[in-house]
Amino acid sequence: MAVSSKPSPPTPSGSRSEGGIDRLSAKLLGPLVLLGPPGIWLALLLVIPTLVIFELSLVPDIRPGDLVIPSGLDNYFRVFEPLNLQVIGRSLFFATGTTLFCLLLGFPVAYWIALLSPRRWRNLILLAFVLPLWTSSLLRSYAWITILRRTGVLNSIVTSIGLPPINILNTSNAVIVGMTYSFLPYMVLILYASLEKLDRRLLEAAADLGANPVQAFWKVTVPQCFTGIAAGSLLVFISGLGDFVNPELLGGASSMTVSRLIYNQFLGATQNWGFGSALSMVLILFVSVAIALLIRFGEAKPKT
Template identity: 70%
Template sequence: MAEELDNMAQKKFRDKLPWTGIFTLLGPSGIWLLLLLVFPTLVIFELSLVPNIRPGDLVNPSGIDNYLRIFEGGNLRVVGRSLFFAFGTTITCLLMGFPVAYWIGQMAPKRWRTLLLLGFILPLWTSSLLRSYAWITILSPTGVLNTVLSFTGISLNLLNTNTAVFIGMAYSYLPYMVLILYASVEKLDKQLLEASADLGAKPSETFWRVTIPQTMPGILAGSLLVFISGLGDFVDPELLGGASSMTMSRLIYNQFLGLSRNWGFGSALSMTLIFAVSISIALLLKYGDRDVAA
């Protein structure tokens, strides 16, 4: 009922607002989006149709050869590795973040919750580049981790491996997952949890049948946000993964600023990445805000 009244009020406001008022409200943001998002994306799309375009060459769209190159063996492996890192980071952050968010939202004293959340936000106050260099210091053969493990006779070579990339990406995006999950966990209906226990449900049954459905919007929103961020991550794979951890973002960089200098193929890769991120955002907008009843 409240939602219907809200929709009616919004419709009444729109009906009364003149077209000049609408353009006045949407004009600044619309111009900003056109100049900095729509036009650059159209330029990239045009370049993606040009084979072997280099700086200063004329732009003559001629086909989709650049997009077909994505499905070649080496390039397809790069796409698969990017998806692997994004999915793996999403699952890792979800498995690590949900217990933390649940404990903060339901079990921690209320007076400490803000301070605990602040502890997760603090790493975001520093540059992602600095955080990656910190992990280089920790994971390098002569770094902090191996220095501590040297007393046990164990030595780990983690730097320039996929494991290091997962560690860096999970560390970078875990705070986002925790914050989004916390917003859902804090709104849990405790009466439903108590009713489930009174009806004889085991804790595991209550978790899967009551807690998970109520927090599903947060799970979807957090997972899609981490997936989108991980799919386009450049810093962590570049600094922590080495040459064997080539991803789409690094491959795009090589086409524009590296030795390859193939702007057409780089633009095609960029459009593919934009398309994948757009699908993820559409899913986030469609399912991320749904309530339990929906």
């Protein structure tokens, strides 16, 4: 005798919708829980202060204690005055020169560490490059003052072999030397991380096809580590653009940069927070454009 099975009662549509809402809530709540704390931290320490600086940049000739009433773009027009453009150009010159020297000096070192040095010594060699970063940038700049001043180590060596002393301190050359020394370890570490992943089989294939070392370098090595070159150059350029210590101590009064000019507007004798804020926003704009260019063109694209 067959037993007839009773049909199960239909599931209420409300239960389905509640289950869908719960799953949707879980999907939304998970990212919020993970991104909430860093998002709050980012908003408090970056977004809100940047908005405050932008508001101050719209107030002409504001000083500590004045009422903040945004009234126009006068401070931004001052940025384009010839003297201020000269300061901005000098800052770009220092940052660009430092980036080029760090790339020219750092690439051979990173190449040797990643591809030619004994594997058991690589970590120790990298540690040797990181060691200068353990000391204060102020101490490193004072060390270069000791080396480059007229009675310093460099001129002692130069005069001992019968050559006239070299006047480098308080010049643009001294600033680039100090900045290159300060930011070279960053370039070496980033290039090393990129060169370590280099596919050596492509170099062997290029040699088998008749390419000389120079051709193999430009057509095989550089394209593979282009992302590392772009990232290292961007990091050094941004750091050099905002450097304050090296131009202040090694460049003297003739090496005014944007960072020193901003310092003078906030903590110097002029006390013009509006103009200093406008300069800060221009500096932020330069950095943002550099990062956007890296995101757009720095990622290596596979060839089809």
